[in-house]
Amino acid sequence: MRLVIAYDVSDDTNRRRVYRTLQRYGAWQQYSVFELEIDSAQRVELVDELESYINSSDGDRIRIYRLCSACQDATTDIGSEPPDEQSNVI
Amino acid sequence: MKESEAIFEDSVIFVTKQGTQVRIDGGQVVIWNVDAEEDEDRKLAGYPIEQLDTINVFGGVNFSTPFVAKANEHGIVLNYFTENGKYRGSFVPEKNTIAEVRRAQYALSRDDEIAIARQMIQAKVRNARTLLSRKGVYGTDVLKDLGVRVEDATTKDDIRGVEGEAAERYFQRLDETLIDGWTFEKRTKRPPEDHINSLLSLTYVFMKNEVLAALRQYNLDPFLGVLHADRHGRPSLALDLQEEFRPIFCDAFVTRLVNRGTITHDDFRKDNRLNGDAFKTYCAKFDEFMKEELTHPHFEYTVTRRKAIRQQAILLRKTITSELDKYHSFSFVR
Numbered sequence: 001m002r003l004v005i006a007y008d009v010s011d012d013t014n015r016r017r018v019y020r021t022l023q024r025y026g027a028w029q030q031y032s033v034f035e036l037e038i039d040s041a042q043r044v045e046l047v048d049e050l051e052s053y054i055n056s057s058d059g060d061r062i063r064i065y066r067l068c069s070a071c072q073d074a075t076t077d078i079g080s081e082p083p084d085e086q087s088n089v090i
Numbered sequence: 091m092k093e094s095e096a097i098f099e100d101s102v103i104f105v106t107k108q109g110t111q112v113r114i115d116g117g118q119v120v121i122w123n124v125d126a127e128e129d130e131d132r133k134l135a136g137y138p139i140e141q142l143d144t145i146n147v148f149g150g151v152n153f154s155t156p157f158v159a160k161a162n163e164h165g166i167v168l169n170y171f172t173e174n175g176k177y178r179g180s181f182v183p184e185k186n187t188i189a190e191v192r193r194a195q196y197a198l199s200r201d202d203e204i205a206i207a208r209q210m211i212q213a214k215v216r217n218a219r220t221l222l223s224r225k226g227v228y229g230t231d232v233l234k235d236l237g238v239r240v241e242d243a244t245t246k247d248d249i250r251g252v253e254g255e256a257a258e259r260y261f262q263r264l265d266e267t268l269i270d271g272w273t274f275e276k277r278t279k280r281p282p283e284d285h286i287n288s289l290l291s292l293t294y295v296f297m298k299n300e301v302l303a304a305l306r307q308y309n310l311d312p313f314l315g316v317l318h319a320d321r322h323g324r325p326s327l328a329l330d331l332q333e334e335f336r337p338i339f340c341d342a343f344v345t346r347l348v349n350r351g352t353i354t355h356d357d358f359r360k361d362n363r364l365n366g367d368a369f370k371t372y373c374a375k376f377d378e379f380m381k382e383e384l385t386h387p388h389f390e391y392t393v394t395r396r397k398a399i400r401q402q403a404i405l406l407r408k409t410i411t412s413e414l415d416k417y418h419s420f421s422f423v424r
Binding site for chain 1 (some may be wrong): 092093094095096097098099100101102104105106112115117118121134136137138139140141273291370373374376
């Protein structure tokens with residue numbers, strides 16, 4: 001499944017932890033936004049880990065969107081060219 | 091300003107560029123160009139570590155020690171090859187092995203082993219005939235007869251004998267599947283004597299690694315086979331299971347490369363190995379081939395070739411642990 005995750009974390013240390021966690025699963029898109037292609041099991045693991053770095057009392061918030069095929073096809077990039085596909089053969 | 095990253099959807103990567111190092115950087119596996127010039131970007135690629143299950147490196151590519159520790163932690167298998175694809179060894183993560191499955195493997199009776207081996211070789215012979223007919227080569231009834239003889243085999247030697255005869259008959263006709271300019275006269279290895287044998291050997295090595303990955307994933311001991319004789323360092327079970335895939339995946343892939351002109355005679359060096367650029371092309375085409383979807387002949391749903399191999403590992407495990415009373419091999423009737 002394709003997910004887009006946007007986060008807002010106030011504490012510097014926790015924000016770095018959230019960033020590092022998302023980096024292990026997907027692609028950084030722009031400030032505080034990642035895009036991921038993962039399965040259900042990975043999603044459960046990921047959410048569990050992200051929750052451990054969030055303090056609601058600090059106003060921290062993470063929002064996860066799921067993009068179906070139609071949504072992916074309907075996605076529009078404006079401005080800088082999106083990155084080339086990353087080859088798995090170097 | 092930092093550049094956005096592309097979504098990565100694979101699970102296997104191949105690093106063929108000499109002089110590079112595979113490193114860990116935060117949550118990413120990074121391919122680092124150690125020999126980069128001053129103005130060149132040192133980072134050749136970055137991959138999210140949770141997406142990877144296998145990394146194949148060829149020749150002068152190494153892994154940093156911190157990376158190997160992470161690979162172990164995340165269950166990533168590291169396969170080492172020479173620059174032109176000869177297998178050298180693997181780093182296999184220290185995951186919990188389910189002793190129960192190994193115990194069941196060791197407890198298999200000779201009759202159970204023979205029953206599984208019969209299915210595997212029957213599939214191989216059936217698939218060989220199917221590949222030939224898909225390429226317009228007919229008059230292969232002798233292979234059909236040999237398939238029946240496998241069914242009647244009562245010893246491993248009988249099975250091996252029929253398999254050997256079927257292979258000989260099959261390879262005799264394989265030449266007819268190739269375009270002009272390419273000939274296949276006989277199967278040679280160690281070392282391959284010509285270009286077609288070189289491609290077949292390389293493909294068998296790559297496919298064996300796909301099978302090994304599948305067996306390990308489902309906790310089967312790849313070294314305890316049902317048909318291939320025990321030998322030090324030989325992954326007999328992987329070679330057994332691979333038999334089902336040799337004609338219908340490996341040979342089909344090689345004939346495709348050759349007949350489409352993806353690989354030509356100019357792509358080979360004097361020692362019959364592929365040159366650097368062609369080898370990289372080969373890796374990319376092999377991976378694409380493994381990710382192509384087909385309709386599973388038994389289950390009738392769409393599956394990638396890579397998944398089809400893993401599916402067979404699951405069925406094999408279920409047969410060995412007696413969840414299934416019969417092993418269903420992977421074979422195409424047409």
